[in-house]
Amino acid sequence: MEEKREVVIRIENLEKQFGGRKVLEGISLDVYKSETLVIVGGSGCGKSTLLRHIIGQLKPDAGKVYLFGKDITKANEDEMDSIKKRFGMLFQSAALFDSLTVEENIALPMREHTKLDDHIIKIMVKMKLNQVGLRGFGHLNTSQLSGGMKKRVGLARAIALDPEIIFYDEPSAGLDPVVTAVVDKLILDLSSALSITSVVVTHDMNSVFRIADRIVMLYKGKILQIGTKEEIKNSKNEYIQQFINGTIEGPMQFFAPDEGYLEELTK
Amino acid sequence: MNILQAIGRVTLSAGAAIWDVFALFFRTLYWLFYAPLRGKFIGRHYIFSQMVFAGVQSLLIVFFVALFIGMVLAMQGAYQLSQLGAVRFVAALISVSMCREIGPVLIALVVAGRVGSAIAAELGTMKVTEQIEALETMAMNPIRYLVVPRFLALIVMLPALTIMGDLIGMLGGYIVGVYNLGISPGLYIKTNFDFLVLKDVMTGLLKSFVFGMIIAMIGCYMGLNTKGGAEGVGRSTTMSVVVSFILIILADAILTGLFYFASV
Structure with a gap:
């Protein structure tokens, strides 16, 4: 049904436990070249853990x-380094190095991993800054x-080495709706203009429906459904409906049941 | 039974921490000696900026601490030695005790408080704000880019500071000895150096070399293992100073014992 597309990320039966609690359970997933895949789920559903596994920061149990x-999962440090140079990552807090200026932050990966001349690096840094709208x-x-500018500088640093994949960890966390839209537009521009593959972890449903080609719904370490925006919107799954509509009533319970409350109080 | 359990738990976690510090130490040695053979060098500017911070910017505090401790030693020594009518040996007392013991230990403690705590705070902040992880995803190993420059800077600059401190301590003794105790300048300087042998200086420098490793390793370990936000950074900073102080004194006792029994 689907034309053959190049798979850049493939995850097979990923399992991870932290202190006996299963955080990821049987995750299998393909990410195709130049698509924008969004991993969605509530707090603590394992979406950040999944991202940490994809970028090699965590090793899976299986x-x-x-x-x-x-x-x-079997690569040694040298192999891992050469893979890391092919992707960029935007962290939730942008993770800029505060001992360096904006310019130096963006130049750092180029200085360390290329043999480019310093004045060429300076020109490239200006181009990257312009790409995220922060010229000057x-x-x-x-x-x-500001928070939004930090995110954009973080994005400029993530694209410093012209990566093939960019990972975004909660790009809209802590941003106002307008800046969120700006960051979303940058994500879209990068993937359409440079055909970069994007993997975004978020729980902001507005931004999900703006940027996603495909959506992965994660709940308690398992994939509920993978599909396009329409497929997710029209999903029959009650958890997904509760999540995208943001309702309190539904299969996800946030309050302890009333039974036994009185005994607990008076015990 | 609960006390035994508590002791067991503390012992186990302390054992794990010691193991982790040694693991960090060996990885530092790997990046320091083996990796350059495979063409992975450490940028000179990373090392020099750390040397300036750990060494050059510590000069003022080292100057004052060493000067006053030299003066204090002269006065305390004179109080005792005057009863024997041997006040001029104050010079020898100061030069030997500064080089063998007080210089290396005192300056290591000062540097642990100033530099070790700063390392723990800086790396700890980087850890809790995802900067360490950012380095890793940029294929920049934190040991190579953060730990090794600080380690190198401290093992070079702490002995250098110790030499300065030894000399400044002697100057402090000279000031009291000549202007207060009335020893003639020539006699003071002669006594100062007559009783000082090369071994005194070398054992002192060897000590400060080891203290430098301790400060760097503990500062980096505490920083890189910081958990839990700003409070965690504060805890790491305090712990780095406390643990460094204890380990410096412990290493001092062990090394002094070694030198003492080796020379008997």
Whole structure:
């Protein structure tokens, strides 16, 4: 039914436990070239843990993760380094190095991983800054930036080495709706103009329906459903309906049942 | 039974921490010696900026601490030695005790408080704000880019500071000895150096080399293992100073014992 598309990330039967509690259970997933895949789920559903496994920061208990066809659960440090140079990551808190200026932050991966001349790096840094709409802000210290600007500088740093994949960890966390829309537009621009594959972890449903090509719904470490925006919107699954509509009533329970409350109080 | 359990739990966690510090130490040695052979060098500017911070910027505090401790030693020594009519040996007392013991230990403690705590706070902040993870995803190993420069800076600069401190301590003794106790300048300087042998200086420097490793490793370990936000950074910073102090004194006792029994 679907035309053959190049798979850049393949996850097979990923399992992970933390202290006896299963955080990821039998996750299998393919991510195709130049698509925007959004991983959605409530707090503590394992979506950040899944992302940490894909970028090789965590090792699974069982299962495999392939990036560009290479099994990163078995890669040694040198192999992992060469894979890491092919993707970028935007962290939730942007994770800019506060001992460096904006310019130096973006230049750092180029300085360390390329043999480019310093004045060429300076030009490239300006281009990256322009791409995220922050032309002329290079000389600032990271402490002088607002939250949204930090995110955009983080994005400029993530695309410094012209990656093939960009991972976004909660790109809209802590941003106002307008800045969220700006960041979403940048994500869309990058994936359409440079055909970069994007993997986004978020729980902001507005931004999910703006940027996603496909959506993965995660609940308690398991995949509920993978599908397009329409498929998810029209899903029969009660958990998914509760999540995208943000209702309190539904299969996900947030309050302890009333039975036994009186005994607990008076015990 | 509960006391035994508590003791067991503390012992186990302390054992795990010691193991982790040694693991960090060996990985540091790997990046320091083996990785450069495979063409992975450490950028010079990372090392120099740390050397400036750990060494050059510690000069003022080292100057004052060493100067006053030299002066104090002169006065305390004179109080005792005057009863024997041997006040001029104050010079020898200061030079030998500064080089063998007080210089290395005192300056290590000062540097642990100033530099070790700063390392723990900086790396701890980087850890809790995802900066360490960002380095890793940029294929930049934190040991290589953060730990090794600080380690190198401290094992080079702490002995250097100790040499300065030894000399400044002697200067402090000279000031009291000549201007207060009335020893003639020539006699003071002669006594100062007559009783000082190369071994005194070398054992002192060897100590401060080891203290430098301790400060760097504990500061980096505490920083990289920080958990839980700003409070965690504070805890790591305090712990780095406390643990460094204890380990410096412990290592001092062990090394002094070794030198003492080796020379008998």
